[in-house]
């Protein structure tokens with residue numbers, strides 16, 4: 385597993401962006417509890433799809449003190465953050481720099497993979513890295529959630545997944561479809577309140 389290769393591909397800037405800390409984020413307490421329960425505290429590498437300004441990544445850093453956290457996000461925002469969306473945000477132009485500012489003190493343990501989730505996961509896999517668990521909270525439309533589960537299954541078989549936003553019909557439908565298509569391990573996915581969890585299928 386060559387974490388240093390991924391660090392070279394997605395380096396931190398020399399200097400901290402000149403911004404004030406902004407800890408806005410969405411990580412429901414039930415999701416935080418799921419991260420703490422399902423992700424291994426002794427992990428060396430954890431990964432998330434969808435980081436925004438770093439709230440969920442900070443929870444993982446605190447939960448797994450030895451872990452490097454790979455944060456995959458294009459930092460362009462999701463549909464809901466765009467004008468007219470339910471979580472419209474004026475932060476999109478500085479989202480990536482704000483994430484770097486927020487995570488600056490933890491930069492030795494965070495790799496900001498600025499990429500689409502598929503490109504990011506492929507880069508991680510090409511470096512020979514296998515995360516010990518993956519948190520899924522990027523785009524929430526049904527095809528995108530399904531694709532994230534499908535790609536995670538293809539690239540990282542046998543890895544626990546924790547997914548956010550179960551109350552969204554699009555997320556539920558994607559998980560149901562993934563279950564139907566046999567993307568999960570033998571143990572079926574489970575759901576509680578705000579989150580769902582499962583495990584990607586092992587290679588046959």
Ligand SMILES: C[S@@+](CC[C@H](N)C(=O)[O-])C[C@H]1O[C@@H](n2cnc3c(N)ncnc32)[C@H](O)[C@@H]1O
Nearest residue numbers: 409410434436439440457458461500501522523
């Ligand atoms: C709901 S936010 C993540 C919230 C974050 N987990 C937290 O704790 O605050 C979703 C994030 O996914 C990112 N995103 C959406 N679609 C993406 C895609 N296809 N590839 C990479 N990132 C994506 C957005 O830029 C946004 O930052």
